Amino acid sequence: MVIKVLLLVAGYGTRLQQDLRASPSHHHLLGVPKALLPLGQEDALITYWLDLFKASGIPASDIYLVTNAASYSVFVSWANRHQVPLVNVFNDGTMSNEDRLGAVPDINLAVKHFGLGQDSVLVVGGDTLFLKDFVFNNFFQTAKTHPNRSLVTVYSVPDEDVSKVGIIETNSKGVVTSFLEKPEPSETSSRYACPCFYLFVPNALSLLDAFIDESKGKPKEEVDATGKFLAYLFPRCPVGTFPISGRIDVGGLSSYLQADVYYKSM
Template sequence: MKAVILAAGYGTRLLKDLQNVNEQRLQDLIGTPKPLLPIGGSPLISYWIEALKSALDPKDIFIVERLGAVSCLQLIIEKFRIEDDIIVIGGDTLFYEDFHLQDVLKKYKALYQDNNQANLVLSYICKDEETTKYGILEVDESYRIRAIKEKPLATDTASRQACPCFYMFSNHTLPCVKTFLNEKKDAPIDEKDAPGHFLSWLVTRKPVYFYSISGRFDVGNLQSYLLCDKYFQEKITKLNYLH
């Protein structure tokens, strides 16, 4: 298994917020890539690196940026001729303290043994007023995803299953990345390079299941950054997170 950490975001919302604060500590963060933002005293990405090193060889961890999320993924697949299963992680995302990477890996392995076409994503219950911020999964009783609504109104779906950027793709799914990009070559950049759009396209072609977690931090603006930093300062260390 390989792991790809997506660091392609430009952090425009966070940059705008930082430019409008007077606190020197925060102004010093201007220009810092989101995966390198200090969270609880350590760079955000370091929590993922430490967790992944407990399950994978460090040489199997890839960090990519600037091309756009889906294009970055395809670049890694092609350049390193990857034929293994892949974990794809958003470089601006962290989860609550009850998340353990080993539990998710165990669930994925069980799914793969039953069906080597199966893929796994994470999901948590969001509030009614939050559905317009996220991709919302519509699922069946077997935990299989049947459709994804992108930022719907709460009245447009009964589901509250939000989906963060943490995907486990079967090696049989990897060719789909190139197919998706070819089909979307003339589409707007946000449509063909947003991982959520790829996932929405994929669920109609491959079995994709979800694994429940309690919540996540998406470090997209100053408020979410401060909340995440405070949470990790108070509750989390790299020694007990994700293992």
């Protein structure tokens, strides 16, 4: 199995930018996309992923980015510094959070633009971070045992967080059987949340158009949350799960600073 990586970096990080404006000591980070925030010893959050993927045998030529027009030039600069081909950076044409396309349309556009429809594509959110014990090669080996099955990571959340996230239910073999959007803890025995780290096989990618078509006329949130596509996908194509110990959320300034300290300790 050959994996192509798509870094989803077209978001605008509005909450983080609000926090930065309110913190004079961090004004030097104003306007920096989340994915390009310095992290630990790396120049950018996504450099952590780039190094991990390259160490696992995925060449820089198989790593792609979809970003927005407002941040396109800074992602091109990042790609240039790290020997990622500049043609692998796709601009979705949007200039603000108000006219954003949404995560799922961005994935679809990038898959078509780069001609990845017949590949297995690992979609990674630009602010996705895992705990230091995550071993990508184990994820990769699990994927190879079921080459026709998409694979997502899951981690356990405490009861008080169940109603804040999408929850995945699985069968005894770890295959997704249900996706619940921010349920009450009493509604499910599952505590599996699912971060934006999805390996989509070609059969799954082929359903992106249909999902987007069926979402027309609905609030933008229907196509901006990648979990909505998972909910659409699992009844139509098998989706396996790969448990991890946890993730680090980089939503606002406080969580970013905590993540930076954590990664400096690695």
